[in-house]
Amino acid sequence: MESMNKNGIPGDHEVAKAELMRGHGHLWNIIFNYVNSMALKCAAELGIADVIYRHGQPLPLSVLLTELSILPSRTDSFRRLMRLLVHSGLFTSSTAGDEEEEAYALTPISASFLVTSKAENMSPLVFAVLDPVMVDPWHCLSRWFTAADEPPAAFDLFHGKSLFELTGNNPEFNVNFNRGLAADSSFVAKLILEQCGGDVFRGLQSLVDVGGGSGVLATAIADAFPQTKCAVFDLPHVVALLQGKPTVAAIAGDMFEFVPPADAVILKACNIINLLLLPFNFLIINNQSSICYIMQWVLHDWNDEDCVRILRNCKKAIPPKEKGGKVIIIEMVMKLENEEDGSIHDETAETQLLFDVYIMTPVPGKQRSEAEWKSIFIAAGFSSYTITPILGLRSLIQLFY
Numbered sequence: 075m076e077s078m079n080k081n082g083i084p085g086d087h088e089v090a091k092a093e094l095m096r097g098h099g100h101l102w103n104i105i106f107n108y109v110n111s112m113a114l115k116c117a118a119e120l121g122i123a124d125v126i127y128r129h130g131q132p133l134p135l136s137v138l139l140t141e142l143s144i145l146p147s148r149t150d151s152f153r154r155l156m157r158l159l160v161h162s163g164l165f166t167s168s169t170a171g172d173e174e175e176e177a178y179a180l181t182p183i184s185a186s187f188l189v190t191s192k193a194e195n196m197s198p199l200v201f202a203v204l205d206p207v208m209v210d211p212w213h214c215l216s217r218w219f220t221a222a223d224e225p226p227a228a229f230d231l232f233h234g235k236s237l238f239e240l241t242g243n244n245p246e247f248n249v250n251f252n253r254g255l256a257a258d259s260s261f262v263a264k265l266i267l268e269q270c271g272g273d274v275f276r277g278l279q280s281l282v283d284v285g286g287g288s289g290v291l292a293t294a295i296a297d298a299f300p301q302t303k304c305a306v307f308d309l310p311h312v313v314a315l316l317q318g319k320p321t322v323a324a325i326a327g328d329m330f331e332f333v334p335p336a337d338a339v340i341l342k343a344c345n346i347i348n349l350l351l352l353p354f355n356f357l358i359i360n361n362q363s364s365i366c367y368i369m370q371w372v373l374h375d376w377n378d379e380d381c382v383r384i385l386r387n388c389k390k391a392i393p394p395k396e397k398g399g400k401v402i403i404i405e406m407v408m409k410l411e412n413e414e415d416g417s418i419h420d421e422t423a424e425t426q427l428l429f430d431v432y433i434m435t436p437v438p439g440k441q442r443s444e445a446e447w448k449s450i451f452i453a454a455g456f457s458s459y460t461i462t463p464i465l466g467l468r469s470l471i472q473l474f475y
């Protein structure tokens with residue numbers, strides 16, 4: 075009672091104590107947040123969503139335990155794991171029958187992003203992001219800030235090489251990483267084609283997906299627009315995973331050296347083009363045709379100077395806007411804290427902040443605001459751009475000169 079004043083209103087001391095308790099809870103939430111990530115990874119590794127999906131209706135706990143070969147001694151632990159995953163919105167639980175045994179069902183999130191049996195050559199993104207190869211470097215992020223030899227990213231400090239060098243000499247991780255990103259690409263490709271496909275891709279003669287990874291995006295565009303000749307350009311060990319995609323050509327090379335002209339791609343469609351042959355193909359570029367380069371999650375890997383180099387290489391090979399040339403970039407456009415609408419507090423804005431810090435650990439990357447993008451576009455010689463938000467999190471940017 076002593077902390078109330080005579081009107082029954084909590085005194086300063088009581089308010090401060092309540093705030094401290096809230097703050098303590100908040101801190102715990104931040105500290106233990108990685109448990110959500112790891113519980114999700116565990117669910118994906120066990121294949122919980124696949125088993126529920128195959129069952130086609132809410133799955134009683136006992137059946138789930140049997141199907142997943144969970145040891146009887148782990149029953150209680152498994153139920154607690156499921157309780158957290160239900161709380162996170164990945165599954166729902168209900169009780170059915172006289173014994174009131176819990177039964178679990180998929181939510182739209184797990185049905186769309188965790189069921190692997192529906193997606194060939196893809197695995198949930200969580201396998202790429204939470205692979206120990208990606209997680210271990212976080213333990214030296216603080217050291218990276220002060221390391222005198224200034225390694226490009228904490229990843230390089232921890233592994234002694236860059237992410238893309240490591241994918242080149244660790245085949246298992248190369249597959250894991252590219253399959254994880256493929257699943258995300260597949261989702262985005264569907265969205266783009268539904269929301270703005272006609273406006274963006276209709277009438278294009280050729281398109282090259284620069285840093286196109288698994289080729290999922292290029293394949294979806296090629297399937298939706300069969301008259302557009304599509305190709306994926308990426309590092310040799312990445313395009314090597316692309317064998318067997320009949321509608322998309324694969325080209326190995328280094329985008330810092332040059333970006334292949336799309337018309338050269340058409341000549342060699344359906345083969346992995348030997349990089350050595352490409353200079354000869356320059357001789358027969360038809361600069362009058364509508365050529366487009368597309369890049370998803372490529373520029374966010376690099377500093378401003380490198381982005382300008384990549385974009386200048388693209389600009390060299392496309393005709394001006396009136397002749398149908400453009401570069402399409404699918405990336406985040408960060409909302410900034412001082413933007414008027416206050417939306418920095420919503421979940422999308424928080425995810426953007428997390429992803430911006432996330433990307434500095436595997437690569438020397440960053441997420442950019444519109445003003446930051448604009449100065450890169452101008453430095454690379456482009457004169458206009460449009461931004462179409464396709465998801466809360468990211469946008470489709472079209473660049474012209």
Ligand SMILES: C[S@@+](CC[C@H](N)C(=O)[O-])C[C@H]1O[C@@H](n2cnc3c(N)ncnc32)[C@H](O)[C@@H]1O
Binds near residue numbers: 307327
């Ligand atoms: C983050 S991944 C994005 C992959 C794909 N665009 C997607 O959205 O899933 C970046 C891609 O850039 C490729 N890359 C990195 N350095 C490159 C280079 N110098 N030349 C060509 N591609 C490169 C990587 O191999 C990788 O596939």
Ligand SMILES: O=c1cc(-c2ccc(O)cc2)oc2c(O)c(O)ccc12
Binds near residue numbers: 199371436
């Ligand atoms: O580890 C990653 C993850 C991504 C990523 C995350 C979420 C998405 O919806 C898409 C992609 O992107 C990465 C990336 O571009 C990179 O260069 C390194 C690592 C990752």
